[in-house]
Amino acid sequence: MSKNIVSICPVCGGEVVIKKVEKLIRRGRDVLIVQVEAGVCTKCGEHIYDLETQELFQRLRQGESLFPAFHLHRIGYAYEVIPG
Numbered sequence: 001m002s003k004n005i006v007s008i009c010p011v012c013g014g015e016v017v018i019k020k021v022e023k024l025i026r027r028g029r030d031v032l033i034v035q036v037e038a039g040v041c042t043k044c045g046e047h048i049y050d051l052e053t054q055e056l057f058q059r060l061r062q063g064e065s066l067f068p069a070f071h072l073h074r075i076g077y078a079y080e081v082i083p084g
């Protein structure tokens with residue numbers, strides 16, 4: 001998986017290292033958190049995902065068709081912050 005990720009950041013030219021990261025995916029009013037491997041730039045912090053991971057994000061955004069391939073576990077609530 002990691003071999004498909006560039007080693008130089010396309011944004012700033014910094015060094016990219018492979019890390020496990022949490023990606024937040026918005027699906028309508030819901031937020032999904034998924035742990036994936038990403039290239040993370042050591043200089044600017046840019047996250048770079050391989051094609052397979054980008055396709056996973058796309059499937060998660062699309063909704064019902066992903067079940068039952070994934071198990072969703074509720075870990076909290078989402079709040080809208082209203083000023084004042």
Ligand SMILES: [Zn+2]
Pocket residue numbers: 009010011012013014041042043044045046
């Ligand atoms: Zn960078």
